[in-house]
Amino acid sequence: MKIKSAEFLVSAPNLDAAPRSSFPEIAFIGRSNVGKSSLINLLTGHRDLAKVSATPGKTVLMNFFRINGNWLLVDLPGYGYAKVAKAERAGFNEAVNDYLERRENLRLLFVLIDSRLAPQAIDLEFIEWIYQLKIDYALVFTKTDKQSPTRTRAAVATFMATLAKRGYPSPPFFQSSIITKEGRSQLLAAIDAAIQT
Ligand SMILES: Nc1nc2c(ncn2[C@@H]2O[C@H](COP(=O)(O)OP(=O)(O)OP(=O)(O)O)[C@@H](O)[C@H]2O)c(=O)[nH]1
Numbered sequence: 001m002k003i004k005s006a007e008f009l010v011s012a013p014n015l016d017a018a019p020r021s022s023f024p025e026i027a028f029i030g031r032s033n034v035g036k037s038s039l040i041n042l043l044t045g046h047r048d049l050a051k052v053s054a055t056p057g058k059t060v061l062m063n064f065f066r067i068n069g070n071w072l073l074v075d076l077p078g079y080g081y082a083k084v085a086k087a088e089r090a091g092f093n094e095a096v097n098d099y100l101e102r103r104e105n106l107r108l109l110f111v112l113i114d115s116r117l118a119p120q121a122i123d124l125e126f127i128e129w130i131y132q133l134k135i136d137y138a139l140v141f142t143k144t145d146k147q148s149p150t151r152t153r154a155a156v157a158t159f160m161a162t163l164a165k166r167g168y169p170s171p172p173f174f175q176s177s178i179i180t181k182e183g184r185s186q187l188l189a190a191i192d193a194a195i196q197t
């Protein structure tokens with residue numbers, strides 16, 4: 001898929017503030033700082049579409065973008081960042097809960113995982129939850145430029161083995177880097193397929 005246009009629509013604090021839309025939707029989620037906003041910029045080819053920050057917890061709202069005039073991309077707030085105010089944390093968790101449970105046009109959810117880390121409890125818990133919700137999801141192992149391909153392969157294998165041990169089927173997975181652009185064309189092809197369904 002070629003990205004011809006990418007427009008920011010709205011930052012929504014809750015599902016009521018999300019765009020009313022019948023376009024297919026693709027969302028990105030993962031731990032704070034895992035690289036969601038960076039990956040969205042890589043995919044769309046817009047350097048500053050989604051705000052990137054070295055400070056974890058930057059994206060606290062659900063950010064909606066319209067791509068090519070016919071599908072929506074959503075940058076969801078990162079989970080697992082303890083430092084935001086308690087009230088705010090509860091607020092965005094609720095917004096994400098509502099979004100995942102009720103957004104009917106959601107076609108595919110990309111769950112980003114830091115390729116350098118051993119499986120994290122919070123990621124596994126999140127996957128268990130979306131599995132119960134029957135949401136179509138794929139994993140993206142990010143920041144692969146920061147280590148050797150061998151280490152990344154081992155991290156992916158360990159993660160899949162951990163899911164299998166807990167009784168969950170292996171989801172589709174990708175590897176990504178904003179430095180080498182690894183994963184860009186594969187992710188765009190997966191999005192293309194998902195929005196046709
Ligand atoms: N080397 C390298 N750095 C990356 C990559 N992806 C993201 N980063 C860096 O990781 C940091 C966090 O990236 P963001 O894209 O803001 O992460 P996020 O998941 O949107 O974070 P929140 O909005 O806080 O949840 C930034 O300093 C990025 O430059 C990557 O593929 N390679």
Ligand SMILES: [Mg+2]
Binds near residue numbers: 036037038058059075
């Ligand atoms: Mg972000």
